[in-house]
Amino acid sequence: MRQYYPQLLSLGAEDVHSQHILTICSSSVPSWMFLQWIPQMLAILDQPEASTVIHLLTSIAKLYPQALAFPVMLSSENSNFSGVDSRGYRTFFAKLKQMVTNDHLCRFVDELKRLTNPYMTYIDWLQAQDSVIKRKDLDTLRSNFSYLKNELLVTMSKSKSQRLIGKIWIAAAKKVIETIFSLFGKEGRKLFSMSSHDYSKAKSSAMKSIKAARDDKRNRLAQVLKDYSPWLYTYRSPGGSFDIEIPGQYSGNQRPIPEEHAKIEGFDEKLLVMPSMRQPMRLTFRGSDEKEYRFLVKAGEDLRTDARMQQLFAVMNQALASNPACRQRRLSLRTYSVIPMTTRIGILEWVANTRVLKEMIDAGMTDVERNLAAKSKINPMILFQQFVKRFSSSTSPVDQYKSLMLKASRKERQSLIRPTMLRSALVRLSTTTEAFLRTRQYFGRTLATMGICQYILGIGDRHLSNTMIDLHTGGVVGIDFGHNFGSATSLLPIPELMPFRLTKQFVAVFDPHKTGGILQEVMIHVIRALRINQRLLLSTMDVFIKEPSLEWETQARGDITQFAKKKVDLVRCKLNGDNPAHIMISDILENQHIIRDEKWLQAIKAIVQGDKENNARATMPEKQLSVEDQVRCLIDHASDPHILGITWAGWEPWK
Numbered sequence: 001m002r003q004y005y006p007q008l009l010s011l012g013a014e015d016v017h018s019q020h021i022l023t024i025c026s027s028s029v030p031s032w033m034f035l036q037w038i039p040q041m042l043a044i045l046d047q048p049e050a051s052t053v054i055h056l057l058t059s060i061a062k063l064y065p066q067a068l069a070f071p072v073m074l075s076s077e078n079s080n081f082s083g084v085d086s087r088g089y090r091t092f093f094a095k096l097k098q099m100v101t102n103d104h105l106c107r108f109v110d111e112l113k114r115l116t117n118p119y120m121t122y123i124d125w126l127q128a129q130d131s132v133i134k135r136k137d138l139d140t141l142r143s144n145f146s147y148l149k150n151e152l153l154v155t156m157s158k159s160k161s162q163r164l165i166g167k168i169w170i171a172a173a174k175k176v177i178e179t180i181f182s183l184f185g186k187e188g189r190k191l192f193s194m195s196s197h198d199y200s201k202a203k204s205s206a207m208k209s210i211k212a213a214r215d216d217k218r219n220r221l222a223q224v225l226k227d228y229s230p231w232l233y234t235y236r237s238p239g240g241s242f243d244i245e246i247p248g249q250y251s252g253n254q255r256p257i258p259e260e261h262a263k264i265e266g267f268d269e270k271l272l273v274m275p276s277m278r279q280p281m282r283l284t285f286r287g288s289d290e291k292e293y294r295f296l297v298k299a300g301e302d303l304r305t306d307a308r309m310q311q312l313f314a315v316m317n318q319a320l321a322s323n324p325a326c327r328q329r330r331l332s333l334r335t336y337s338v339i340p341m342t343t344r345i346g347i348l349e350w351v352a353n354t355r356v357l358k359e360m361i362d363a364g365m366t367d368v369e370r371n372l373a374a375k376s377k378i379n380p381m382i383l384f385q386q387f388v389k390r391f392s393s394s395t396s397p398v399d400q401y402k403s404l405m406l407k408a409s410r411k412e413r414q415s416l417i418r419p420t421m422l423r424s425a426l427v428r429l430s431t432t433t434e435a436f437l438r439t440r441q442y443f444g445r446t447l448a449t450m451g452i453c454q455y456i457l458g459i460g461d462r463h464l465s466n467t468m469i470d471l472h473t474g475g476v477v478g479i480d481f482g483h484n485f486g487s488a489t490s491l492l493p494i495p496e497l498m499p500f501r502l503t504k505q506f507v508a509v510f511d512p513h514k515t516g517g518i519l520q521e522v523m524i525h526v527i528r529a530l531r532i533n534q535r536l537l538l539s540t541m542d543v544f545i546k547e548p549s550l551e552w553e554t555q556a557r558g559d560i561t562q563f564a565k566k567k568v569d570l571v572r573c574k575l576n577g578d579n580p581a582h583i584m585i586s587d588i589l590e591n592q593h594i595i596r597d598e599k600w601l602q603a604i605k606a607i608v609q610g611d612k613e614n615n616a617r618a619t620m621p622e623k624q625l626s627v628e629d630q631v632r633c634l635i636d637h638a639s640d641p642h643i644l645g646i647t648w649a650g651w652e653p654w655k
Helices: 002-012 016-027 031-043 048-052 054-063 065-075 086-100 103-112 118-134 138-152 167-184 196-215 304-321 324-328 357-363 367-374 380-389 397-407 421-429 433-456 504-509 518-532 534-540 542-546 550-555 560-575 580-588 598-609 627-638
Strands: 264-267 281-287 292-299 338-342 345-349 354-356 467-470 476-478
Touching: 002 016, 002 031, 002 534, 002 542, 016 048, 016 054, 031 054, 031 065, 031 304, 031 542, 048 054, 054 065, 054 086, 065 086, 065 103, 065 338, 103 338, 103 345, 118 138, 118 167, 118 196, 138 167, 167 196, 304 324, 304 338, 304 345, 304 433, 304 518, 304 534, 324 518, 354 357, 357 421, 357 467, 380 397, 397 598, 421 433, 421 504, 433 476, 433 504, 433 518, 433 560, 433 627, 518 534, 518 627, 534 542, 534 560, 542 560, 550 560, 560 580, 580 598, 580 627
Parallel strands: none
Antiparallel strands: 264 281, 281 292, 292 345, 338 345, 354 467, 467 476
16 A cells, blocks of 8 residues: 555654664565656655655665655755765765766756756846845855856857857847846846845846837747757767666556656657747657657746646546545546746646637637627627626726626626537537547536646636547646646735636536536545545645745745645645635735725635525535535535626636
């Protein structure tokens, strides 16, 4: 029962005798069986129970060094080693890093960082210096400015370290170098003497100039690899111990044979630049097995949260597989590989044969509907925004939505488009009526499973581009978990007030049963299975407490450990059957944008709680709901037209 290993680690934290027993017992188990728990093991290396994992990590480093390489590189940025035995563990970690990494691998990671919009890298650098200047760390500031000048603001074909520089980076450096040097000095001397206030003003000026260059339509990003990283463009496998394996081959489900793993032979010269703000790029790896592997390279982002979410999804799949009702219905979440390499670079497995929901729903439009939507007077987005502005003369979106929540009645909402467009798109995927019924069945099972699992983990920001549909099966796949553990409710100035996405477009797919058929049935089975396995889930989340992500460190206004424990405690409340509305109110009470305005706070609480005449959730107690009642509350909450009618327009609640 190796899935309980994180729970055993938690027990070891409390008792020296338990640590000794765990160390002895785990020594008799093949080390590959612990591969899926590498993040949990590395997270406790600066904790008292570190002795329980030393032998396992050493064995993995010897047998499967590349399974540890990227996690070790990542942990090296965050390990403090401040405990009683810190010196010994610090020495061990340094030895471990030496065993699993080399200069060639580090160069590979550094070059992947080049696959991004250079202007975003300059903005990231400016924002990262805030904390350095605040704590007056002059040595770090000098080192950071040296890196900026010598590696990022290079206007020649080679950097000071003789690194080949791509054309995109050279062109961007020429656009901003004069501004940077005029504000901070060519050698950084002005920067080194700045106060936090002075730096804030200089940073604002620099960012304004950089954003202007970034948004200049003449500076369109190329889609050719050599323009970003000549090193990756000319990459050929060096052979021997320097071979880099295609990432994502250590699942922990079976004993790996590294000698048979596909190695990176090179890269395709063409990139696909995504249209989102940070413009991540799809890179095609050529493997030694003559296959191509596609990954989305995300620079400037901490992908640890996404990786941990995938790990939690895998644990949830184990819980579902252990439940007879779920196993009979083949309920599971579709997962994919996420490989964070540092806190600022990582790659995600490309999910093939999929289409985002937004495109799917639009594909279900008729030609007449498409032509009407193109006209501004009857465009749903414009109509909805006009509806919002009716309640406030302010130009501030926050003020507009605040007034909307305060003034709009339950009946003041709009049905902007035909609710069966998604159903039409799924019909078009199917060649026969029988095929449509199979597609709908699978769509419903995966939608209900995903909805409950994402609710448990507090995953928000479920706009139409954060869920994809498999074009072969009709199954749904969730992507981009930047808002998790309720942060879309507790952080956003216009909070997200629904537990998961269940708009009219989804409900109409299941006509005439609506939410009372497969959706409700599957949700009941899923939440029951997760309740039974809650100790396993909660122990897996321990890594969030012991090694918080950059986002959590930024969000925490006090003790980061207490902040993380509070987030995990809300998951426990969900698994114990607390009323979803009352859990959401707990998140609302953390939102600094809202709690400053008592009227707004009370209005949102009333909206979330619902009323007894219209909402099942308002008739239920706060705690210890049955599984059936918990699901009734969730469906009522997610599909409440009053909530959808006051939701941020970018979420497109009419679709």
